[in-house]
Amino acid sequence: MALGLLCASPVQASELIVESGPGRAGPLSWQSAELRYRPAxxxxxxxxxxxxxxxxxxxxxxxxxxxxxHIDCPSPSDAxxxxxxxxxxxxxxxxxxxxxxxxxxEGQAGRAEVQLxxxxxxxxxxxxxxxxxxxxxxxxxEGRLEGLTIELDAFDASLLxxxxxxxxxxxxxxxxxxxxxxxxxSELSGEWKIQGGGFxxxxxxxxxxxxxxxxxxxxxxVGDERQLEMKLTQKAxxxxxxxxxxxxxxxxxxxxxxxxxxxxxVLHVPSLSYDHPGVARLRAMVSLGYSDERWQVTEAELFxxxxxxxxxxxxxxxxxxxxxxxxxxEASGSLAASARLVDGELTALDAxxxxxxxxxxxxxFDIGTTLARIQQEASGIQLAMDLESLMVYGLPFGAxxxxxxxxxxxxxxxxxxRLPLLDGAVVIDRLELEPDPEARRVTxxxxxxxxxxxxxxxxxxxxxxxxxxxxxxxxxxxRDDRLNVTGGINVNxxxxxxxxxxxxxxxxxxxxxALAAQVEINRLDLLELTGAFNFGxxxxxxxxxxxxxxxxxxxxxxxxxxxxxxxxxxRRRISQRAVDNLSNLGGGLGGALxxxxxxxxxxxxxxxxxxxxxxxxxxxxxxxxxxxxxxxxFYIVEGRGLPHLDIIGHRRLVDWPQLLSQLxxxxx
Numbered sequence: 019m020a021l022g023l024l025c026a027s028p029v030q031a032s033e034l035i036v037e038s039g040p041g042r043a044g045p046l047s048w049q050s051a052e053l054r055y056r057p058a059x060x061x062x063x064x065x066x067x068x069x070x071x072x073x074x075x076x077x078x079x080x081x082x083x084x085x086x087x088h089i090d091c092p093s094p095s096d097a098x099x100x101x102x103x104x105x106x107x108x109x110x111x112x113x114x115x116x117x118x119x120x121x122x123x124e125g126q127a128g129r130a131e132v133q134l135x136x137x138x139x140x141x142x143x144x145x146x147x148x149x150x151x152x153x154x155x156x157x158x159x160e161g162r163l164e165g166l167t168i169e170l171d172a173f174d175a176s177l178l179x180x181x182x183x184x185x186x187x188x189x190x191x192x193x194x195x196x197x198x199x200x201x202x203x204s205e206l207s208g209e210w211k212i213q214g215g216g217f218x219x220x221x222x223x224x225x226x227x228x229x230x231x232x233x234x235x236x237x238x239x240v241g242d243e244r245q246l247e248m249k250l251t252q253k254a255x256x257x258x259x260x261x262x263x264x265x266x267x268x269x270x271x272x273x274x275x276x277x278x279x280x281x282x283x284v285l286h287v288p289s290l291s292y293d294h295p296g297v298a299r300l301r302a303m304v305s306l307g308y309s310d311e312r313w314q315v316t317e318a319e320l321f322x323x324x325x326x327x328x329x330x331x332x333x334x335x336x337x338x339x340x341x342x343x344x345x346x347x348e349a350s351g352s353l354a355a356s357a358r359l360v361d362g363e364l365t366a367l368d369a370x371x372x373x374x375x376x377x378x379x380x381x382x383f384d385i386g387t388t389l390a391r392i393q394q395e396a397s398g399i400q401l402a403m404d405l406e407s408l409m410v411y412g413l414p415f416g417a418x419x420x421x422x423x424x425x426x427x428x429x430x431x432x433x434x435x436r437l438p439l440l441d442g443a444v445v446i447d448r449l450e451l452e453p454d455p456e457a458r459r460v461t462x463x464x465x466x467x468x469x470x471x472x473x474x475x476x477x478x479x480x481x482x483x484x485x486x487x488x489x490x491x492x493x494x495x496x497r498d499d500r501l502n503v504t505g506g507i508n509v510n511x512x513x514x515x516x517x518x519x520x521x522x523x524x525x526x527x528x529x530x531x532a533l534a535a536q537v538e539i540n541r542l543d544l545l546e547l548t549g550a551f552n553f554g555x556x557x558x559x560x561x562x563x564x565x566x567x568x569x570x571x572x573x574x575x576x577x578x579x580x581x582x583x584x585x586x587x588x589r590r591r592i593s594q595r596a597v598d599n600l601s602n603l604g605g606g607l608g609g610a611l612x613x614x615x616x617x618x619x620x621x622x623x624x625x626x627x628x629x630x631x632x633x634x635x636x637x638x639x640x641x642x643x644x645x646x647x648x649x650x651x652f653y654i655v656e657g658r659g660l661p662h663l664d665i666i667g668h669r670r671l672v673d674w675p676q677l678l679s680q681l682x683x684x685x686x
Contacts, residue, residue, distance in 0.1 A: 064092035229255030398424035442469025485511030554596030
């Protein structure tokens with residue numbers, strides 16, 4: 019829309035009014051506009067302008083909404099004009115002392131004094147209020163800004179929210195800004211600081227609070243090259259960026275960078291530095307190119323990275339680790355690294371971890387003093403790591419040597435990894451890691467060298483029993499936080515054997531780990547078994563299974579299990595205490611009768627067969643025995659000879675937590 023007014027002679031009119039509907043001028047659009055000109059009136063000569071529903075770079079449904087702008091510019095009196103008239107070329111005074119009223123969308127109002135004057139080929143402008151001062155001039159003939167100065171004094175940052183909310187996707191912005199920025203023809207300079215700053219946006223994915231920031235900016239244009247230097251100091255405040263949480267720094271953080279651009283599609287950052295005393299230090303450079311409608315890194319080099327992990331871990335890593343279920347890890351040691359990236363390819367890398375230690379407060383693992391180095395060589399990346407110790411779920415592994423290399427975009431174990439464990443070891447003969455994010459997978463072949471169950475159970479705080487643990491795993495696969503074990507684990511214990519097969523572990527180190535397996539039990543010596551668990555003495559041999567076993571957070575939640583004795587064992591006897599405990603589990607008769615009869619004089623009783631079954635589902639155990647009884651119950655123990663004693667169960671449904679409590683009490 020264009021409006022013009024041509025006056026050939028004085029016009030005697032009380033007021034000239036020009037009204038318009040929707041219009042646009044460059045990036046500015048509005049729903050309606052009104053211009054009033056007063057040649058002479060009681061209020062004095064002058065003009066006013068009113069724009070409603072004003073937006074910058076947008077239409078009715080987009081852009082930055084400024085809402086309502088009202089400008090009032092009274093002209094000076096004739097006497098004032100004569101006193102202030104310049105001696106040079108004639109000057110047109112547009113608005114020597116006006117008033118701007120800006121009503122924000124929320125109904126907040128800001129008022130400022132505005133001045134617009136024209137002399138020669140320059141249009142000078144100025145705006146003043148308590149917190150904001152703007153001054154400068156515009157070259158009319160060249161159509162460009164020659165000078166601009168902006169000063170802010172405890173300026174309310176929330177007033178900027180309508181201008182930044184669309185691009186930055188912010189819902190909340192607050193703080194006080196103090197700044198001075200000067201723009202000349204080819205130079206830019208300024209200093210600023212924010213106190214009590216904060217923001218929130220992207221549905222809580224980005225946020226900041228209590229920010230105290232200070233910075234400076236200096237730029238210049240030399241020929242076709244643009245140069246910019248920026249510095250930022252953070253003295254206080256916490257930040258949240260997605261899963262990354264950065265707590266308030268104990269010492270100020272200083273960030274500096276230089277930008278250079280000599281072509282529209284090329285941008286250089288020859289110097290980028292980050293200094294957090296006592297925590298981390300970084301020096302780097304980056305080059306970017308614009309293609310396919312986006313900026314891409316063409317070259318990057320990390321000259322230096324140094325970090326004290328005891329200080330840097332809680333600031334930079336803990337938030338990311340917490341999102342994966344590893345919050346509160348405690349780390350120590352130092353990291354030094356350098357690297358180079360060209361066109362997306364890593365061409366150089368050298369990173370060293372010294373005296374590294376990492377422990378989990380939940381006791382899931384503990385990495386002892388470690389020295390590690392990862393390097394980029396002609397054949398690929400090489401990793402060398404020497405572990406002093408490793409603890410995983412209470413299992414204390416000894417010193418180990420790890421050598422891994424990159425081959426065909428996969429990580430390959432260069433030599434067998436032997437992890438000593440008590441008097442045995444866990445040996446990984448083959449390991450291959452495919453790091454592709456869409457198909458990340460770990461496969462390995464491993465075996466367990468026989469180790470003493472007596473030492474193992476003592477270490478884990480379990481009831482002590484003898485025997486050996488061994489196993490062979492020809493194909494273990496970890497994919498999508500799911501561990502599948504091909505082969506089986508053999509436990510030689512209680513003069514018998516326990517075999518685990520079809521073993522699957524989900525989220526082994528995450529929240530609520532789950533385990534599924536098939537368990538077969540073959541001819542365990544009952545005297546050794548009941549002695550180890552302090553259940554009361556039984557003699558004989560027992561076999562059975564736990565099919566479709568499932569553990570959640572290492573506690574059974576589902577299974578179909580059965581234990582039964584063998585008739586071909588000559589000596590099969592059960593003590594009074596074992597009778598009592600079995601009777602309590604099945605809610606049956608047996609133990610209750612002993613104390614009231616002549617049976618109390620016997621220490622143990624012969625039995626023909628014994629057994630117990632439990633089908634666990636929804637925290638209910640469906641119990642059964644070795645045979646049905648004519649009373650409608652079931653045999654848990656079927657006696658033989660004299661003294662004859664049967665244990666008959668009558669409770670078919672048992673609360674699983676209650677049953678566990680009874681078992682714990684029975685073995686206490």
